[in-house]
Amino acid sequence: MADQDEKTAHDGVGHRARLRQKLADSGGDALHDHELIEYLLALAIPRRDTKPLAKALLREFGGIGGLMSADWQAIARVPGMGDTSIAAIKIVQASTLRMLRNEVAARPVLASWQALLDYLRADMAHLHVERVRVLHLNSRNMLIRDDHMGDGSIDQAAIYVREVIKRAMELGSAALILVHNHPSGDPSPSRQDIDITRQIVEAGKRLGISVHDHIIMAASGHASLRAQGLL
Template sequence: MQEAEDLFPAPAPAPAPAPAPTPARDHSAAGHRARLRERLLTGGPDALADYELLEFLLFAGSSRADTKPAAKALIARFGSFAAVLEANPLAVQEVKGVGEAGAAALKSVSLAARRMAKGKVKGQPVLASWQALLDYLAIDMANLNRERVRVLYLNTQNRLILDEIVHDGTIDEGAIYPREVIHKALDIGASALLLVHNHPSGSPEPSRADIAITKKIMEAGRNLGITVHDHVIIGADGHVSLRAKGLI
């Protein structure tokens, strides 16, 4: 008698399923934008390179075009991501592929950064929130191609009363007039102030003129009860506090 397995042979094993095909990479502009968006939302602060972040910002001005060439051209022309955001919108529009809408998108980010930085300073004792103040000043002045002089007027709690730009000059001109600075402090009821200006050259090292004008304003203020806390010089390479360096 035949064995049971001979009469009823086991069925042949089913063939293994074929592997699912790997989805083709979407090389279209829409696919590229989607990948940038995913990296932006899921990655850390350095998820996108500078030119990629500019690409993303320029999407607002171009619904379909490839914005990578324009982003790279912007950095090549202005030198850095920060300098692009600080550039004059008319100069930005001269770069092929940017246009008015793209320039507006970049300008809006620059203004948003300023407001965020200023919000951390406003209402706070300036000397107790020193790093926030330096961040605010750097955003506003570090990449300027002209010299800007400003005075921060403070009340008795060292809270900011007024942030006034007293001079916007060319790359080699700046002016602070002691009499005007002190009179303004008296007019608005300020008891102290901070002097700030930038060096377009990038180096924040003070000149003899910087030190001399600071001492003149300190002397004028001392006679009228106005304290000059410091003179801070901002440059692309960092900042210098004249008081911290023992120069005043």
């Protein structure tokens, strides 16, 4: 039994070395999704074969996007996941979001629309509850505040007109971009989405605050109320 354990450990080390060499030679695109997670987990729990755990995580959360977006408690419910391995996943997510958010903040938002969509997709598209955020822009359309307004149930999160406008006045915002996600995977705007957007547009007009768009993120893509002619 001891000899078998030693052979398994040796095979695991060799497999990780092959993954590392593949990464060094060809970059991350050369690795399958489960191999990326497997190698990440191996750095946190080096004396364990992490391939089965990586595959279990991807099955549980529906892929890398769902895994990175899952909260700490949800990941902890997967057998074999402890604080160190969860922290490895969450620090990758945090680093990715920081990089994408910095790209958005560096230029006028309307001139870097794809960077904004990339950031929002990474942060919100795979969440299992609705999240509402309001992006506040100055007169040059530079991002001055990314406000996470709250999370809701699996199918709704409240957007209050008064809170949005009050916050915009506090920050001296010249324009807003409203954002929320649909956990169902379908980004199509609901009647409620359209109505609340129009209420915020009208309230903002009276104070000289523009609403550039309301973006709905989902696993299958995104919807822009402005692009659909609904603003």
